[in-house]
Amino acid sequence: xxxxxxxxxxxxxxxxxxxxxxxxxxxxxxxxxxxxxxxxxxxxxxxxxxxxxxxxxxxxxxxxxxxxxxxxxxxxxxxxxxxxxxxxxxxxxxxxxxxxxxxxxxxxxxxxxxxxxx
Amino acid sequence: xxxxxxxxxxxxxxxxxxxxxxxxxxxxxxxxxxxxxxxxxxxxxxxxxxxxxxxxxxxxxxxxxxxxxxxxxxxxxxxxxxxxxxxxxxxxxxxxxxxxxxxxxxxxxxxxxxxxxxxxxxxxxxxxxxxxxxxxxxxxxxxxxxxxxxxxxxxxxxxxxxxxxxxxxxxxxxxxxxxxxxxxxxxxxxxxxxxxxxxxxxxxxxxxxxxxxxxxxxxxxxxxxxxxxxxxxxxxxxxxxxxxxxxxxxxxxxxxxxxxxxxxxxxxxxxxxxxxxxxxxxxxxxxxxxxxxxxxxxxxxxxxxxxxxxxxxxxxxxxxxxxxxxxxxxxxxxxxxxxxxxxxxxxxxxxxxxxxxxxxxxxxxxxxxxxxxxxxxxxxxxxxxxxxxxxxxxxxxxxxxxxxxxxxxxxxxxxxxxxxxxxxxxxxxxxxxxxxxxxxxxxxxxxxxxxxxx
Numbered sequence: 001x002x003x004x005x006x007x008x009x010x011x012x013x014x015x016x017x018x019x020x021x022x023x024x025x026x027x028x029x030x031x032x033x034x035x036x037x038x039x040x041x042x043x044x045x046x047x048x049x050x051x052x053x054x055x056x057x058x059x060x061x062x063x064x065x066x067x068x069x070x071x072x073x074x075x076x077x078x079x080x081x082x083x084x085x086x087x088x089x090x091x092x093x094x095x096x097x098x099x100x101x102x103x104x105x106x107x108x109x110x111x112x113x114x115x116x117x118x
Numbered sequence: 119x120x121x122x123x124x125x126x127x128x129x130x131x132x133x134x135x136x137x138x139x140x141x142x143x144x145x146x147x148x149x150x151x152x153x154x155x156x157x158x159x160x161x162x163x164x165x166x167x168x169x170x171x172x173x174x175x176x177x178x179x180x181x182x183x184x185x186x187x188x189x190x191x192x193x194x195x196x197x198x199x200x201x202x203x204x205x206x207x208x209x210x211x212x213x214x215x216x217x218x219x220x221x222x223x224x225x226x227x228x229x230x231x232x233x234x235x236x237x238x239x240x241x242x243x244x245x246x247x248x249x250x251x252x253x254x255x256x257x258x259x260x261x262x263x264x265x266x267x268x269x270x271x272x273x274x275x276x277x278x279x280x281x282x283x284x285x286x287x288x289x290x291x292x293x294x295x296x297x298x299x300x301x302x303x304x305x306x307x308x309x310x311x312x313x314x315x316x317x318x319x320x321x322x323x324x325x326x327x328x329x330x331x332x333x334x335x336x337x338x339x340x341x342x343x344x345x346x347x348x349x350x351x352x353x354x355x356x357x358x359x360x361x362x363x364x365x366x367x368x369x370x371x372x373x374x375x376x377x378x379x380x381x382x383x384x385x386x387x388x389x390x391x392x393x394x395x396x397x398x399x400x401x402x403x404x405x406x407x408x409x410x411x412x413x414x415x416x417x418x419x420x421x422x423x424x425x426x427x428x429x430x431x432x433x434x435x436x437x438x439x440x441x442x443x444x445x446x447x448x449x450x451x452x453x454x455x456x457x458x459x460x461x462x463x464x465x466x467x468x469x470x471x472x473x474x475x476x477x478x479x480x481x482x483x484x485x486x487x488x489x490x491x492x493x494x495x496x497x498x499x500x501x502x503x504x505x506x507x508x509x510x511x512x513x514x515x516x517x518x519x520x521x522x523x524x525x526x527x528x529x530x531x532x533x534x535x536x537x538x539x540x541x542x543x544x545x546x547x548x549x550x551x552x553x554x555x556x557x558x559x560x561x562x563x564x565x566x567x568x569x570x571x572x
Contacts, residue, residue, distance in 0.1 A: 059155065059176045063175030063180070066179065094145055094148060095182045
């Protein structure tokens with residue numbers, strides 16, 4: 001069901017969790033990511049999702065991104081998508097979703113945006 | 119996937135129509151790829167809720183919506199809709215909306231068997247239901263179908279890019295749900311099968327344990343009671359030689375008779391226990407059944423008539439021989455005759471007959487024990503040969519006994535390759551038939567020499 005996917009997570013400051021995803025974002029890894037985002041949200045943390053290392057994203061991966069963004073929208077904390085890889089960028093643009101997702105060019109800008117909003 | 123292209127900033131070096139066409143092709147390829155991935159992942163998923171998540175996330179990604187929810191119909195007749203998973207929707211609100219709109223929703227989805235834009239429900243819904251539908255922000259419903267019946271439905275919110283769901287989108291959605299429905303239906307059936315098997319195994323284990331406990335109990339009771347009864351009988355038999363007055367002698371005879379009856383019953387119980395455990399020895403010998411039955415009749419006649427039942431027997435001589443265990447054959451007749459006496463009122467008639475019958479292409483000697491008592495009700499006929507069941511199972515039943523006699527008789531008959539059967543009509547008595555196979559002797563005839571040609 002899933003090719004390799006690595007998820008690495010670390011803390012920035014007191015309220016921001018940066019998560020880097022590498023590999024394939026498909027059905028299996030999408031669910032892992034959704035669960036991870038739920039835990040971050042439950043801990044009242046902001047989330048920066050770095051997708052620079054994602055070389056393949058399936059529809060379920062896109063669905064996971066949409067689900068996570070929507071969940072954070074209803075909570076006290078926020079989520080940003082940072083450095084989408086060319087594969088992720090092309091799929092998001094193909095589905096005309098670029099304007100509807102909180103995307104930043106790199107991790108530093110995403111963190112700065114969240115710090116400014118806090 | 120929508121064929122209506124979203125507005126895109128045009129590349130100055132690229133004519134717009136070509137770009138639009140390229141994007142449409144790319145989106146079509148993406149849709150097809152999504153369907154293939156969904157098909158692959160659903161077919162390998164073993165977890166029901168993982169399948170739900172897979173479906174919802176894939177559909178959300180495919181159509182670019184951040185809201186989805188899945189209901190399944192539960193219950194033996196799929197009578198109640200259960201919200202199994204949702205993303206992005208206000209759960210209490212959307213749940214309340216579906217609860218209110220469910221009858222209309224179900225009917226429409228069953229009728230169309232296809233995805234349905236939410237606003238199309240408007241004519242069939244009341245104003246308050248439609249208001250709830252609008253507030254819940256559900257844009258469309260799509261059915262999950264199993265064998266043509268709605269087994270649940272998917273709800274989707276509007277697309278983030280505000281593009282409407284067009285017929286191509288609905289076709290893709292229907293295809294996707296078609297695949298998932300089959301997988302879900304099979305998974306649910308398999309789960310129920312596993313659960314049924316598990317329950318059966320559990321009940322079987324429980325029944326085996328109960329059976330073992332019953333057998334152990336029988337064995338223990340037998341041996342614990344048999345010994346003291348034997349001592350009592352021996353003591354009473356010793357007293358028979360003592361000079362006693364008339365009253366004492368009467369009491370002694372009564373005690374001796376009852377203790378012998380109790381001993382005989384215990385012997386039957388032990389034999390039954392042995393028979394169940396297949397320890398009961400059976401020794402088949404060639405016997406003249408007519409002589410056996412006549413001798414048995416002569417022996418039982420005084421006791422049965424003393425109970426004021428008229429007892430008659432017809433056992434013609436010259437019938438074929440049979441192979442039976444004499445002791446077990448007598449035990450079967452004991453059960454039948456004892457029952458006839460037990461379950462008929464004084465003044466009844468009991469007959470013991472012998473004859474030949476043909477049954478299942480074989481010849482048998484049939485021993486018939488019939489009475490003209492009250493008969494056996496149909497509901498008791500079904501459990502007639504089962505152990506521990508008597509006609510009146512209540513604790514205050516008029517007739518004593520353990521309810522094992524006929525079960526034991528049936529067991530003994532089977533061990534001797536005989537058949538025991540019963541027929542009865544309420545108010546017209548009961549008839550028991552013991553079919554004993556005729557002993558056959560195969561003789562190979564010697565070949566006659568061929569006549570010479572001269």
